[in-house]
Amino acid sequence: MKHDVSPDSIPPRGHEAKRASIMDAAGEVFCRESFAGANIDMIAAEAGVSRQTIYNHHGDKEKLFVAIVRDLTERCNAGIFATISTFPDQPKDLEADLIAFAVRMNRNCICNRDGKFLRKLIQTEGERYPELFAEWREQGPGRTWPAIAARFARLAHAGFLDIEDPDVAARQFLALANAELQTTFMLGGTPTDDEVLQSATHGVRTFLRAFGKRQPAADAQKHSALAGA
Template sequence: MTAADIMGLDPTAQRGHLAKRISILDAAANVFCREGFSGANIDMIAAEAGVSRQTVYNHHGDKANLFVAVVREITERANAGVFATLATFPDQPRDLEADLVQFAMRLNRNCMCNRDGKFLRKLIQTEGERYPELFEAWRSDGPGKTWAALAARFARLAHAGYLEMDDPDVAARQFLALVNADLHMSLMLGVTPTDEEVASAATNAVRTFLRAYGRRPQATAASSPAP
């Protein structure tokens, strides 16, 4: 069905078509992550989505096209979550460490530990070599833009005197790496970190980051020599 066909549907039919499309993409994501691209097939996906195999073909054509649609859909949702979280960055912090810890926790919960983050990470790990150009688009539209947006926010904090840094782009990449560091192994193994683990990882990350980039106290004047 083409976009023009969808636009011609009544509102109820449009909602039904959209719900079916989302159901197919979510089911396909589950199957691709569980079985890999090679092990997945349209019958599995149709059964999980609760639709006929012909419905899947009508929406996406074949398995390869469906996989591309899944990656693009998850990428769009993941990027939307990242930028919604970036909008909560503490531009005017009352307590810099505490506010950055809360922000780091939101990044992990909303972007790394959520369902879309898990799907995307698994698909990149298992299918990145099969579709390098598809995941390169994810890299430029996802992490590439996230780094730049976060760097701009750190630059503003530095300009306001909260931080000291020569290169906000490097600082932004290092912050994101630190935020994920303690959770990396759990996430690689598909284990969902507990709230306590997310809080601990965020605290460790921010304290390490501030030891590198926190504003240092001004040196005190040298003591006068003893008479």
């Protein structure tokens, strides 16, 4: 606290490294074993840290769990909004651009470590922590769905799509993009890049059959006969 630029309350650097390592390990273990099945020694071992250090940092098992979920929610939301910002507002090739967007969404937000962990924790412990997951619901789906819907509304307004209800279309877009990954998600697996691309391609083609303009600008008819594997 002497002539250090950083004011106070900043412990040494190793401290933060431990904290991060605990968060990593705890996410992994809670996700794999569920809250009740996880034990602190397992987390400590996986984090390469002593049990006492975990108690020093987080107080008790439940507080640790809540911290993990908050952390994952924040990181996932950030990823989703970052990905939404890459939405093709002025598509060159509508089908290709939407497929690429769907793939980005899947790879960076839904199939990655954080997305997988958060999804599993919500599914497994959601009913036990109603207010924690109500928070997630507001911050997550409550903000991301409208943001995606707004992008589709803009695309429709610009004449690229024929959409009545952008909220419904947004939900259907992602449902279609993930249609072939459901079983893998159920069992906690991670789909391969190829599976993600397949599902997104089929999903976007169907989406455009439903919502694409019949004669949009110039090159919208060319896809109609592609049915390759």
